[in-house]
Amino acid sequence: MEFAWNEADAAFRRELVEFLDRELVGWERSETGLGSAVHSDFSRGFVRRLAERGWLTPHWPEEYGGGGQGAWQHFVLGEEMWKRGEPRGPQYMNVNWVGPSVIKYGTQEQKRRILPPITRGEVFWCQGFSEPEAGTDLAALKTRAVRDGDGYVLTGQKIWTSYANEADHCFLLARTGSAADGRDGISVFLLPLRTPGVEVRRISGFVGDHSFNEVFLTEARVGADCLLGEENKGWEIVRRTLAYERVGAPRYARAALVLDRMAERCRADGLLSDSGVRERFGQARALCEAARVLVYRVIDERAKAKEPSALANQARAAMVQAERAVGDLALDALGGEALVEGALGDAQFRNSLGAGIAAGSYEVQLNLISRLILKLPKE
Structure with missing residues (x-):
């Protein structure tokens, strides 16, 4: 390749x-x-x-x-x-x-x-997937969409909805079948957020991120033209969407740039004369490069019009490892300076804290890799 x-x-x-x-x-x-x-x-x-x-x-x-x-x-x-x-x-x-x-x-x-x-x-669009009791297990979502005449009535709650406070529309998952249907009873709705019955509440991020919100749906009525695809057939759309989302933000590129800038600073301060420090920088660089190549494999699939595969889970996990490695190194190499609000190291460390949650938690990606790539049995 x-x-x-x-x-x-x-x-x-x-x-x-x-x-x-x-x-x-x-x-x-x-x-x-x-x-x-x-x-x-x-x-x-x-x-x-x-x-x-x-x-x-x-x-x-x-x-x-x-x-x-x-x-x-x-x-x-x-x-x-x-x-x-x-x-x-x-x-x-x-x-x-x-x-x-x-x-x-x-x-x-x-x-x-x-x-x-x-x-x-x-x-602006946002993505209404996670719920208070259905984050990593999307199939357990409880938000309901009930057919009523020429439309649907939506009731439920979404959480950790990035940018909902600024968004115009929401790419929303709701259950149109019974809970027993699992994945087969889920549909996708293209929801205008100005719809009566929709309320957005901000969630303050402890790392200074202002993007999280809760979305409450109280008998919010939308037309049938807001349903994307077939009713109860939304899981196929979800799978494709998640595969695109997992590599949609090439965060390793930012981590690699931060790493280069930190290396320049440490070289000027004489810290790179320490073999242990050089080794840490080498490890972080290797993780950034590994994430880049693994993401490129996913883009190669997309360029060849192949169906999304578990390579996206592998690439997503690699990006989390890269971001965390650079964030941890920022604290160790720059010390207290890395904790100054707005500093390069501070921003990277804050980003790394959320890296394992956004676009699917790191642990879920590992579970999927073990099952879909390594073919390990479920415990």
């Missing part, structure tokens, strides 16, 4: 980097955290500038407003964005899995209504 970049993708990266260097001057210094008003306001303007250049959805088919450039150019975009603290905000969800899910499973009317605002950078 050859992962060298072709000339078209390499040229795109060079042009993109030049654009970002101009557009993001002072961005990291002014950022106040994921989910903050400052971050979201900046993102809304920034993604429109991306859209004007055709760089918001370069991997989408042209017929749906994309650039028809394929999976690799999209991932070049993701790597460069995450190196810079993801200035697209929640837009990476829109373009990475919400839009593609609508393209694959949506009706023509849904595609006409939902896709153009995404390609223009005009809307």
